[in-house]
Amino acid sequence: MKIAHVFVEHPIYHLDHTFTYACDGFDLQRGVRVEVPFGRTHIIGFVSEVKEISEEEKKSYGFEIKSIDSVIDEEPLINEELFTLADWMADTYVAPKISCIQCMLPAKLKPKSTHGTIKMEAFVQYVKDINNLTIKQKTALEDLKAVKLMPRAAFYQKYKTPGKKLIALGCAKIIEKEASAFVNEIQVQESEFTLSTQQIQALHEIRKSKHHEVFLLHGATGSGKTEVFLQLASDTIKQGKQVVFLVPEISLTPLMVNRVKRRFGNALAIYHSGLNAQEKYEQYQLVKHHKVQIVVGTRSAVFMPFDDLGLIIMDEEHDTSYKQDRMPRYHSRDIAIERGKYHDAKVVLASATPCLESYARALKKVYHLVEMPQRINESFPEVKLVEMRQAIKNGEDATLSNTMLDAIYERLQRKEQVILLLNRRGYTPILRCISCGHVIQCPHCDVAMSYHKQDKQLKCHTCGYQMPVPTHCPSCGSSTWRYLGMGTQKLEELVQVKFPQAKILRMDADTTGKKNAHEDILQAFANHEADILLGTQMIAKGLDFEDVTLVGIVNGDAMLARSDYRSAELTYDLLEQASGRSGRGDKRGEVIIQAYDIHHYAILAAANHQYQYFFQREMKYRHMANYPPYTYLVSMVFQHKQEAAVSQSVSYAMEYLMKKEGFKVLGPAGLHKIKDEERTRILLKGKDQRQLSRMVKDVYDRHIASKQKARLEIDLAPIILE
Known part of the structure; x- marks a missing residue:
C-alpha cells in the first residue's frame, strides 16, 4: 500500500504534524498539493513524504487510512531547498511548518482551499491542411501555420469568419493555456559608469x-551603492546565475526596476504586494x-523559486519593512542569508x-564590512537645525518656520525642487472637545482617531x-471641536496657502492606495x-x-x-535617509530639520552625517539597559476579547516562567486594545x-495543552515594542 504524509492547510500549532492518507493509483511526488478528506469537509494539503507500507504496518496505524481525493499539481511546488528552509523557519520562528510553506508561495499556489484559480487564455492552434479552401481561408491557415499558435482574440480580429470556418473544418482548434507575463527584450539605454x-x-x-559570504555595504547616501549592485549583478549573470534585488517598500521598486x-536590457520579474494575485x-x-x-x-521576493542563485542584494537593510508582522514572523535578512548558504551565493546587505x-x-567579523563614506559628487548637503520652541517664541508659524519658508521660496524662484x-498621514491626529477635553478614540482600539479632511472622516x-465626525461630544454634548496636531493633508493645505503658484504632490498611504500610484507620483515628480x-x-x-536641492523635515x-x-x-x-535626498546632482543641497530637541545625539549625528x-x-x-544587540528579546502577546481569558493565560505562563533561570522576564505589561481584543505582553x-x-x-505547548482561550502571538526577535 502506498501512503502519503500530508501537512494540512490550517496553520494551527496543534495541527502542526502530518496526516496519513492512502494514495494508491496516484502518481504522487513530495512537494505537490492534494485535496484530502478532513473531518466532515475536504481541504488542501501539502505532501511531505510518499512511501510504501506493508499490510502489517498498515494495521499498526490503528485507524482507517482514508484516500486522498485528487492531486492538484503535476510537478512539485516546493523543492528540497525550500523544504529545508521551511523546517529551519518553523524551528527558528516557532511557527507551524505549513505557515512557512504558505508564505513562500503566491496566493494562487498556496496550499489553501481558498486559493484562486489560474487565469487561462484561449489560443488557436494549427492542425492540418485540406483541399477546397477559399482564398481567405487559405491565407488565414497559412498565417496560422507559420506561427503554429495564435491568441484567439488576435486571430478572430484578423480572420473572424474564415477563422471560425477553419475551426469547424478541423484545420485548426482552440486550446487553453495559462496566462503568462509578457517577456520583452528591452534595448539597453545605459552603459556602465x-x-x-x-x-x-x-x-x-x-x-x-x-x-x-555576507557583506555589509555601509555607503553614505549618494555614494554610488546602486552602481556597485549593478556591476555585481553583471558578474553574476555572466556566470549564468540568478540575482535578486530586495527593496523595503513598493515605492522603491519602480526606481530599481x-x-x-x-x-541589462533583458526582462526581469517584479514581485511586491501591489500586484494582484494573478500578476504575482x-x-x-x-x-x-x-x-x-x-x-x-x-520582502516576499526572497522566496522566489530560484534554483541557481548567485547574488542576493538587500538594499536599505535597516528598514523595518523587511520584518513580517504575521506568523511566521520572519526577517528577510535571515532568509536571504540562509538561501545564500544553500546556493553558495554572495549576500550584500546595504x-x-x-x-x-x-x-x-x-x-x-561575522559580516564582511565594506565602507563607502564619500558621495559621488563629494558634496554632502548643508544641514540646518531649527529649534521650534524658539521659533514659536519669536512669533513664527508653529508648523513651518521662517527659515523653512524662506528656503522653499528660494527654490521655487530658482525652478528647483523640494521634498x-x-x-504622519491624515489631516490632524487628534480631535478633542474644547469644553471637556474628550478625545475621540477608535471604538475597537485604544488609539485616537485621525481626521482626514479630504474624506471628511475619522x-x-x-x-x-x-x-x-460626530456633531456633538459624546462626553459633554458640546458641538465645538479642536483639531490638534498636523498630518500630511494639513501640511499640504498650509504649503499651498503659503505658495499658491507651487505645484504639490502628496505621497502617503492615502494617495498610494490605487494600483501603480507610487510609480505614477514619482514619475510625475x-x-x-x-x-x-x-x-x-x-x-x-x-x-x-537631481533637481531636489532642499529637503525639509517637519517634527x-x-x-x-x-x-x-x-x-x-x-x-x-x-533623518539621515531623508537628508540624503538633497543635492544628489551638480547643485548644492540643503536640509532643514525642525525639532524641539535639536541637541539630542540622534539629531546631531544626522545633521553631521x-x-x-x-x-x-x-x-x-x-549596553546599560541590556537591549539588543547585547542580548536577545522574545515577545509573547496574549490576546482575547475577554480580559479574564487574557489574565488567566498570562498567569499560567508566568507561573511556569518564574521557576526557570538563565533569562529575565519583563512584564506582564498591558498593551492598548486592537480590534476589540485585550492584550498583555511578556x-x-x-x-x-x-x-x-x-x-x-x-x-506555547503548555498554553495549547491547557486549552487556554487567549491567543498567543510569538515574536522571536521583535524590532519594535509598543
Missing part, C-alpha cells in the same frame, strides 16, 4: 570572495521556468544607516475603522510636473532626483517621544537565543 575610487575598492572587496532595465503568479512562473535571471521585489545589530556583527517630510490607522513632493517616510529613502524629533527602545535609532535613520558617532552613543545606552531577555526559543516553545 566610470567608477569612483571607493566604488572600485568596494567591488574588489566583494569580488575577492568566490563563495558564500528602471535602473536594472536600463542597464505570472511573475513567479517567469522565475520558475527560467525566463528571467533577475528579480526585483519587496544601507547608509545599517541597523545596530548588523554593524555590530560586521565589527565582529517635505512629515511622518480613521483609525491601526484597524482601519472609519466614522464621520521626475518629469517636473510638481515643484514640491510632500509625504511620509516612504519618500525618505531611495529617491534620486524631526517626533519619534523620540515613543517609549520603544529603538526610538533614537529610528529617528536617526529617518556621523553614523559612527551615533552608533557609539546608542550602543552605550543599549518579554523574555537573555544571552542564549536557543534557550529563549526553547522556553517560549515550552510556554
